[in-house]
Amino acid sequence: MTRTYIGKPVTRLEDRRLLTGAGNYIDDVKLPGISTMAILRSPYAHARIQSIDLESARAMEGVIDAFCAADLDAQLPVIPLRLAPFDGFERFLQRPIAVDKVRYVGEPVAVVIAEDRYVAEDALELIEVEFDQLPTISTIEQAAAGNTLIHEAAGENMGTRYTVARGNARAAFDDAAYTRRERFVTNRHGAVPMETRGLIAEFDPEAPLLRLHGATKVNFFNRRHLAAAFDLPETSVELIETDVGGGFGARGELYPEDYLVPIASRRTGGPVKWIEDRRENLTATNHSRDIVCELEIAATAEGEILGMRATVQGDMGAYIRTNGGVVPSKAAQFLPGPYRVPSFSCDVQFLVTNKTPVGTFRGPGRFEANFCRERMLDMMADDLGIDPAELRQRNLLTPRDLPYRIGELVPGDPDATLDRGNYPAALEHLLNECGYADWDPGAETGDGRVRGMGIACFIESSAAGPPESARITVFSNGGVEIRTGASSVGQGTETGLAQICAEFLDIDMNRIDVLHGSTTLVGIGGGTFHSRNTVMAGNATRTAAEALKDRATELAALRWNCDARDLAYDDGAVHQDSDRLTLQELAAFAETRGEMLSADALFDNEKKMSYSYGAHAAQIAIDIATGVVEVERYWLTEEIGRALNPAMVQGQAIGGVIQGLGGTFLDHFVYDEDGQLLTGSLADYLLPTTSELPDITAIALENSPSEFNPMGFKGAGEGGIVAVAGAVGNAVAQALKPYSVSINELPLTPDRLRKLLRGAGA
Amino acid sequence: MKPSRFNYYAVDSIDAAISLIAQQGEDARFLAGGQSLVPMMNFRVAAPTALIDLNGVPELSNVRIDNDGALHIGAMARTRQLETDPEIAEANPLIAVAAAYVAHTQIRNRGTIGGSLAHADPAAELPGIALVCDAEIHLRGLSGARVIEAAKFFDGVFTTALADGELIEKLYFPPWPEQRCWAFQEISRREGDFALVGIAAWFDMDASGAISDCRLAAIGAGDTPLLLDSPAQTLTGSVPSDALFEKAAETVAGDIAPFDDIHASADYRREVAAVLVARTLKTAWERRR
Numbered sequence A: 001m002t003r004t005y006i007g008k009p010v011t012r013l014e015d016r017r018l019l020t021g022a023g024n025y026i027d028d029v030k031l032p033g034i035s036t037m038a039i040l041r042s043p044y045a046h047a048r049i050q051s052i053d054l055e056s057a058r059a060m061e062g063v064i065d066a067f068c069a070a071d072l073d074a075q076l077p078v079i080p081l082r083l084a085p086f087d088g089f090e091r092f093l094q095r096p097i098a099v100d101k102v103r104y105v106g107e108p109v110a111v112v113i114a115e116d117r118y119v120a121e122d123a124l125e126l127i128e129v130e131f132d133q134l135p136t137i138s139t140i141e142q143a144a145a146g147n148t149l150i151h152e153a154a155g156e157n158m159g160t161r162y163t164v165a166r167g168n169a170r171a172a173f174d175d176a177a178y179t180r181r182e183r184f185v186t187n188r189h190g191a192v193p194m195e196t197r198g199l200i201a202e203f204d205p206e207a208p209l210l211r212l213h214g215a216t217k218v219n220f221f222n223r224r225h226l227a228a229a230f231d232l233p234e235t236s237v238e239l240i241e242t243d244v245g246g247g248f249g250a251r252g253e254l255y256p257e258d259y260l261v262p263i264a265s266r267r268t269g270g271p272v273k274w275i276e277d278r279r280e281n282l283t284a285t286n287h288s289r290d291i292v293c294e295l296e297i298a299a300t301a302e303g304e305i306l307g308m309r310a311t312v313q314g315d316m317g318a319y320i321r322t323n324g325g326v327v328p329s330k331a332a333q334f335l336p337g338p339y340r341v342p343s344f345s346c347d348v349q350f351l352v353t354n355k356t357p358v359g360t361f362r363g364p365g366r367f368e369a370n371f372c373r374e375r376m377l378d379m380m381a382d383d384l385g386i387d388p389a390e391l392r393q394r395n396l397l398t399p400r401d402l403p404y405r406i407g408e409l410v411p412g413d414p415d416a417t418l419d420r421g422n423y424p425a426a427l428e429h430l431l432n433e434c435g436y437a438d439w440d441p442g443a444e445t446g447d448g449r450v451r452g453m454g455i456a457c458f459i460e461s462s463a464a465g466p467p468e469s470a471r472i473t474v475f476s477n478g479g480v481e482i483r484t485g486a487s488s489v490g491q492g493t494e495t496g497l498a499q500i501c502a503e504f505l506d507i508d509m510n511r512i513d514v515l516h517g518s519t520t521l522v523g524i525g526g527g528t529f530h531s532r533n534t535v536m537a538g539n540a541t542r543t544a545a546e547a548l549k550d551r552a553t554e555l556a557a558l559r560w561n562c563d564a565r566d567l568a569y570d571d572g573a574v575h576q577d578s579d580r581l582t583l584q585e586l587a588a589f590a591e592t593r594g595e596m597l598s599a600d601a602l603f604d605n606e607k608k609m610s611y612s613y614g615a616h617a618a619q620i621a622i623d624i625a626t627g628v629v630e631v632e633r634y635w636l637t638e639e640i641g642r643a644l645n646p647a648m649v650q651g652q653a654i655g656g657v658i659q660g661l662g663g664t665f666l667d668h669f670v671y672d673e674d675g676q677l678l679t680g681s682l683a684d685y686l687l688p689t690t691s692e693l694p695d696i697t698a699i700a701l702e703n704s705p706s707e708f709n710p711m712g713f714k715g716a717g718e719g720g721i722v723a724v725a726g727a728v729g730n731a732v733a734q735a736l737k738p739y740s741v742s743i744n745e746l747p748l749t750p751d752r753l754r755k756l757l758r759g760a761g762a
Numbered sequence B: 001m002k003p004s005r006f007n008y009y010a011v012d013s014i015d016a017a018i019s020l021i022a023q024q025g026e027d028a029r030f031l032a033g034g035q036s037l038v039p040m041m042n043f044r045v046a047a048p049t050a051l052i053d054l055n056g057v058p059e060l061s062n063v064r065i066d067n068d069g070a071l072h073i074g075a076m077a078r079t080r081q082l083e084t085d086p087e088i089a090e091a092n093p094l095i096a097v098a099a100a101y102v103a104h105t106q107i108r109n110r111g112t113i114g115g116s117l118a119h120a121d122p123a124a125e126l127p128g129i130a131l132v133c134d135a136e137i138h139l140r141g142l143s144g145a146r147v148i149e150a151a152k153f154f155d156g157v158f159t160t161a162l163a164d165g166e167l168i169e170k171l172y173f174p175p176w177p178e179q180r181c182w183a184f185q186e187i188s189r190r191e192g193d194f195a196l197v198g199i200a201a202w203f204d205m206d207a208s209g210a211i212s213d214c215r216l217a218a219i220g221a222g223d224t225p226l227l228l229d230s231p232a233q234t235l236t237g238s239v240p241s242d243a244l245f246e247k248a249a250e251t252v253a254g255d256i257a258p259f260d261d262i263h264a265s266a267d268y269r270r271e272v273a274a275v276l277v278a279r280t281l282k283t284a285w286e287r288r289r
């Protein structure tokens, strides 16, 4: 009997539990004697703190403790850089609570611990803080001018700045028959997950033990830094995962609260809970995407790209947090995309402003880069009189070009290479699917609206190191457990790993429990980001399953007193002629020998990345008089090597598209010139809802398995989002072609579109 | 996002409500559907010391239609009922159509017409409908009952003619001629969001085929819902046509005073108000029987 699970759209193991209200999210965790923490956050974008008076708050009934930076005697730790830690960033790191100065609206200023959240919020109102307001840096232009310094000791507001290049851009531009230059802006927005962040700390300095519930994403990195910050051995810090209602890259990084909640617990001697409310979430959790890109393209008259030149300026917010320079640096790296761009150079600038710090969000830098480049390609197609799809086909890297060295486009990163694939085929598939050849943009449809179709191509890297762990154990009750260092952020990791384990052990999937992430469950773990769980934890699970079969066979040989080479494994059991020993029986046998039937594996792809790739198409209708755009249909193809669970892959793609439509039309953190966030609730920060959904066709292609892992997986979590603004922007631009307006800035609001149209006399 | 401390009182009659609120002083508030008040309390934008809950006052939910077709809607009638009750739609189809634009089903299940009028968001639908329909608002206070025309009720953003402790008891909508042409249209960022701008309109015809009477109102186009007199003047006495509707639309700018916010500029609201006037009138005309 051979059970097949890989490639099957099996129902998610998590769903019953989560959909019937049996999930265990951080706010569901109740501990005896727990108190609640609330944070007084800066109402100003930039101000010096003259004084903080906590007396009345402390005196209030129900308040257990209150503190601010001045109450914390030891030097406060800084939040470390985890990714893209470029030189210069060390001058802009954040401490968990404001010392002397606040630099963005929402920065923690003081903390109250009380018996419940109501009392805690009442007490926050009693805290008296004297602020001396300072001039605010609310734009990258002001940041660059540097008339006001946000971090005085740094001497500038430029976090860092570098240039990356390949080929000879100057020569390419000098000789080109065609060049064009455009300025693109992508709107500051972010993950805004349904479940806000939350943490519970239990800090016992005597044990010593710091247990932090609500952890996710990169627990082992976070443990190392928390241990250092609190001067504990790493083994005294436990990071415990709960269910997660959306991560999208923002949850699970180290934030100020990851230090403040443990401090609160240490001070009060009991467990302390902090649940981020939505108002906090919108200023306290990382923002993303906020870049301005000056892009130039050079090409032959036939539309063959000769080079690209760019300046990418990222608005980093007030501090550089764990994600370092990922957003602008990846925007720069992905600007050339899936195309043959022999010469490229990019000046990348990281500007510090009085806004919430920036971090990664699903497809960091890629969403931005794809918007800029794909819009530029459509403009060039227009200028040269070439069909946009044809222009792309002329420039996409072909299977013969791959692997293709893209060079060292991020300082400190290894020289990157695009692995094998067939980019033109993925575009071709999309064009057939969306009926591109038959599309008539000028067609009258009778409802007074104008229609457009736009396409965009993308590549998306996934699963860069570090290694990932998996351990499979079979118990004498028949249960099978997988433990992995990867986290689950709601994407179905439990199901995916159980599918792999069940297939390789040839057992019923329902026997399998998947435990993930917590530092108490596994010895090491790489974590969850960069669309890596299926690739890394998936392959680790497979290796562990193979090792477990070997171990089971050895045990059976011992039991039968025979040579293991004469035994066969099938149907969850080891066989010798007509005799069989099931995994369960072998687990029992192992227990009698004082051991467990268990196997460990670590999967290391040695940082060799595979690139998913594909193309998006959007069909839109716009009401010229009101600027209201409806996305009528959406298609995408995404080559992911191999689909572990097509239903979950489909869900990732569709969810990604929807989130991308939000970023294209709605999601926007709007600040005024005083650095006040004007979109401080979900009434003003607009997320896409089910009312706005187009008909989405998501096609996963499995024609080009990854060479860098035995199962051939490529990441499938971000391809749905990364090209949405590009495709939609092109569709809107096509519809508005008669008006010659430039669709260079997101989000595409009715107001913005009307302003452009009004300028064009429409 | 937790409210500050308040006392909660449930009452079962109008009299009890108005005497209790008087006792509780000026920082007490009536609680209707809670869909505007409670979020404001959670943000601590509002911090009432006492809430007088009207949900247990049966007489406030009455809906009645007179023989002449006039419609009485109790203040506690839910938006969802306005949207779905066939008798209300029969008595005044504009109410039902506009109610469907208010928020989402869950919110419409709780939110009330009285709450919407008292809250007086300038972009809210129901205040605009009350205005365009010449509704009368029946108020009750310690000093007695009074009736105020919708046109005199709205003073500014979130402010009305309600005196301290005064309660909206019901709305009276005059009879609706069967032949009336009517329509409502709005533009919002997402379905269910407050309107960026919206237009409600109706007109009646005389025997000669000319417009004998009409009203237009705009929401999201000023500090309060606004009656649009200039287009109404253009229409009255003329024979409906697309050209006439366009001409009427051109006059709207002088009647409105839109503002900039993060969702749209005043310029946008101004031009789209005109677009919607023409479209609303066209839709109304196409609906003639």
Ligand SMILES: Cc1cc2nc3c(=O)[nH]c(=O)nc-3n(C[C@H](O)[C@H](O)[C@H](O)COP(=O)(O)OP(=O)(O)OC[C@H]3O[C@@H](n4cnc5c(N)ncnc54)[C@H](O)[C@@H]3O)c2cc1C
Pocket: B029, B030, B031, B032, B033, B034, B035, B036, B037, B038, B039, B054, B075, B076, B079, B101, B102, B103, B104, B107, B110, B111, B112, B113, B114, B115, B116, B118, B119, B123, B124, B125, B126, B162, B166, B167, B168, B169, B192, B193, B194, B195
């Ligand atoms: C997500 C969301 C979206 C929304 N979208 C829209 C929308 O698109 N359009 C729209 O119009 N509204 C919208 N609303 C508001 C909603 O319609 C509210 O229900 C309505 O504005 C207030 O009605 P309520 O019954 O909930 O009043 P409450 O919130 O209970 O009260 C509002 C105010 O009115 C006072 N009040 C209530 N009843 C009376 C009375 N009988 N006499 C005197 N004073 C009274 C209260 O004291 C309070 O000050 C939205 C709300 C939410 C939460």
